Amino acid sequence: MPDWVEIALRTLLAMGVLFVLTKILGKRQVSQLSLFEYITGITIGNLAAYVSLDLESTWYLGLVSMTVWTVVSLGIELLQLKSKTARDLFDGKATVLIKDGKIMEDNLKKERITTDELMEQLRIKNVFKAADVEFAIMESSGDVSVLLTKENQPLTPKHLGINVGPEQEPQSVIMDGKIMDEPLATIGLNRKWLDTELEKLGVSIDNVFLGQVDSYGQLYVDLFDDQIKVPKPQKKAALLATLKKCEADLEMFGLSTKEQNTKQMYEQCSKALEEIIGEVKPLLIR
Structure with missing residues (x-):
């Protein structure tokens, strides 16, 4: 068999094995990988190249090594699921960068982060003043999570005491x-x-x-x-759709509840809303 044909076949084999092993290891993004997972990915990639290009008779040993790396990596992930000590060892611990509005200079030095890099991470979170930050922590993935001070947090319906229903995904x-x-x-x-x-x-x-x-x-x-x-x-069309959704929700609540009084109340409200929709529909579809 010509060398180029053998290399092509081995490359296809390595790609197939690499795809299977990657699916087994999970679908984290590069930014979410721990140091050990990053090293594992690089090593398995290098081994796949070895399987593709090595023309000696021992090329299959590369597949053995890829399998061993995958099994070890899976074993460590399972260990991390059960042990906090293992998670701290392989993934590392989060580091507090800002606490009570004060920058922790010693922790910045520990993580080898400059002031410019800290401010860059804050700007990524749409924070342009360090004084607006109550608490900031560097996660094991390298991302910086930020908690704003009370007066700088966005206003929400909860702050106003307004109860809102759950929002379904589009x-x-x-x-x-x-x-x-x-x-x-x-x-x-x-x-x-x-x-x-x-x-x-x-x-x-x-x-x-x-x-x-x-x-x-x-x-x-x-x-x-x-x-x-x-x-x-149109706003009128959107209002009509909202009314119909409310009617459907009331019907669903009535069907899902077992308490008779509550069921009757939902049914009465649904029928009343249905009558209202019938009266205003000619005005909303103009």
């Missing part, structure tokens, strides 16, 4: 001009509804690069042709 129902049936079914919609909404927007399914439906049942689309402007959702 579902991507169109990708690359193709309808995704599973996300549609997840939110209780179908292709007929989607066709109706696209018709309202005046766009063709073939021209939709991405289409998403939010928790209020509102469809947002991005087109392949950026020159075409998509009409923004």
Whole structure:
């Protein structure tokens, strides 16, 4: 067999083995790898190159070494799941950089971080003044987590004593001009509804690069042709969708509860809301 054919076959074999071993080790990003995991990745990559290019009869030993590295790495990960000491040993401990608004210079020196690098990490978190930080810690991955002082934290409904319902993640129902049936079914919609909404927007399914439906049942689309402007959702239409969602939620709550009084209350509220929707719908669809 010619050398180039043998190298090509070994390369394909090494790629296949490397893919399998990578799937076994998990799908962390490079920035999330510990030092040992980083070394393991580099070593397995080098061994794969050895298997591909070594023309001697011992090339298969590279596969043995790759397997051993993978097994050892998996063993260490399992040990880390059960032992805090093992996690501290292989991943390292987090280091406090700012505490009570004061920069910990000794810890900066310990991690060999300059003031410029610290401020860069703060700016990545949209913090431009060190005085605005109550607590900052360097994680074992190298990322810096920041807690702002009370007066600089963003205002939330909780601060105002407002109770809000849970927000559901938007579902991507169109990708690359193709309808995704599973996300549609997840939110209780179908292709007929989607066709109706696209018709309202005046766009063709073939021209939709991405289409998403939010928790209020509102469809947002991005087109392949950026020159075409998509009409923004009307406030009246969004209000009608919200009312219908509230009605559906009340019906669902009524079906899921076992207490008879509560069930009747949900059903009464749902019917009352249904009547209201019937009265205001002609005004909202103008």
